[in-house]
Amino acid sequence: MTIDNAESEGQGVAAEAEAVIAQPGKEPRHIWRMVAIWLVLSAVLDPLFYILVGPHVPPGTMTSAAKDNQFDFNILMVAALPVFLAVWVYLAYSAVMWRASRKGAPEPVGGAQARTHLGLQVGWIVTTTVIVLGLFAFGTVEVITKAGSGGGEGPNPIWTPTSATILPVQVIAQQWKFTYRYPTFGGFETQDLVLPNNTTIAFHVTSLDVIHGFWAYQLSIKADANPQQDNVAYATTRQTGSVTVRCEELCGLWHGAMFNYGKVVSKAAFVAWAQSTEAGTAANTKLLPPFAYTYVPDANGSDGGYYPDNVDPYSNSEVYGAKPAAS
Numbered sequence: 589m590t591i592d593n594a595e596s597e598g599q600g601v602a603a604e605a606e607a608v609i610a611q612p613g614k615e616p617r618h619i620w621r622m623v624a625i626w627l628v629l630s631a632v633l634d635p636l637f638y639i640l641v642g643p644h645v646p647p648g649t650m651t652s653a654a655k656d657n658q659f660d661f662n663i664l665m666v667a668a669l670p671v672f673l674a675v676w677v678y679l680a681y682s683a684v685m686w687r688a689s690r691k692g693a694p695e696p697v698g699g700a701q702a703r704t705h706l707g708l709q710v711g712w713i714v715t716t717t718v719i720v721l722g723l724f725a726f727g728t729v730e731v732i733t734k735a736g737s738g739g740g741e742g743p744n745p746i747w748t749p750t751s752a753t754i755l756p757v758q759v760i761a762q763q764w765k766f767t768y769r770y771p772t773f774g775g776f777e778t779q780d781l782v783l784p785n786n787t788t789i790a791f792h793v794t795s796l797d798v799i800h801g802f803w804a805y806q807l808s809i810k811a812d813a814n815p816q817q818d819n820v821a822y823a824t825t826r827q828t829g830s831v832t833v834r835c836e837e838l839c840g841l842w843h844g845a846m847f848n849y850g851k852v853v854s855k856a857a858f859v860a861w862a863q864s865t866e867a868g869t870a871a872n873t874k875l876l877p878p879f880a881y882t883y884v885p886d887a888n889g890s891d892g893g894y895y896p897d898n899v900d901p902y903s904n905s906e907v908y909g910a911k912p913a914a915s
């Protein structure tokens with residue numbers, strides 16, 4: 589077959605295709621049918637998702653940060669759902685209308701006929717540009733107006749809360765546990781994360797050894813715990829309830845076992861708990877280094893340790909294990 593032949597053959601196919609297209613009224617306006625189906629599905633499913641599923645989307649609404657994050661997830665889902673539906677409507681419509689076994693299905697049109705549809709091209713570029721720039725604008729506004737959405741913001745947060753009173757709570761990570769110090773209650777240290785409701789908390793997250801990550805799921809706080817760093821993250825509590833804390837940075841052999849639980853309680857219950865814990869742990873607190881935003885791991889003794897090494901490790905103050913039998 590010569591090039592000339594191939595060209596004339598190609599023209600023949602194009603002419604046939606033109607003949608199919610040039611019979612107006614024979615084929616319905618598929619694209620508008622699909623748009624109609626898509627519009628109806630989107631208009632029904634988007635509000636249904638927002639109203640019925642939205643309130644259950646993680647991480648819940650226990651803190652302002654969690655509520656803001658839930659709102660962001662829901663808005664993103666509401667934006668994504670029509671995109672998802674567009675793909676599935678097109679696929680389903682194609683499978684029904686243009687499957688080979690359907691009687692009277694039109695022949696596929698290719699070549700020149702399938703090229704350069706200006707409307708589709710412009711539509712595609714405009715739609716995707718609007719979606720991407722819209723997400724960029726939404727994300728930027730949400731990060732700025734919601735004060736960083738509660739994430740770890742480093743030692744000098746750019747966005748600080750406006751609350752008149754802020755409760756500082758220090759999160760100390762170490763292989764393989766979290767402990768918490770309350771500097772406004774004498775700097776006592778505890779393994780229980782207890783927080784007052786309706787209060788802005790400033791989490792000061794640090795580590796005594798390697799890199800960990802403080803992830804308080806229901807509070808929507810995720811902040812790196814790095815040695816010698818005071819990583820600040822804010823959240824304002826809105827509801828009482830229990831909190832799961834997990835380490836979210838691979839930190840060694842027992843990383844997976846590095847978790848504990850906390851709770852948000854009423855302000856009165858918190859003050860009662862804090863005061864009684866402060867009194868009950870006074871003997872321990874005296875042995876700790878004074879409260880600081882970071883600790884040098886070996887600041888407290890020649891052979892190292894945030895925890896004291898100059899006392900009997902089996903004393904009543906610091907119980908590290910069962911006392912070995914005297915030999």
Ligand SMILES: [Cu+2]
Binds near residue numbers: 799838
């Ligand atoms: Cu860890």
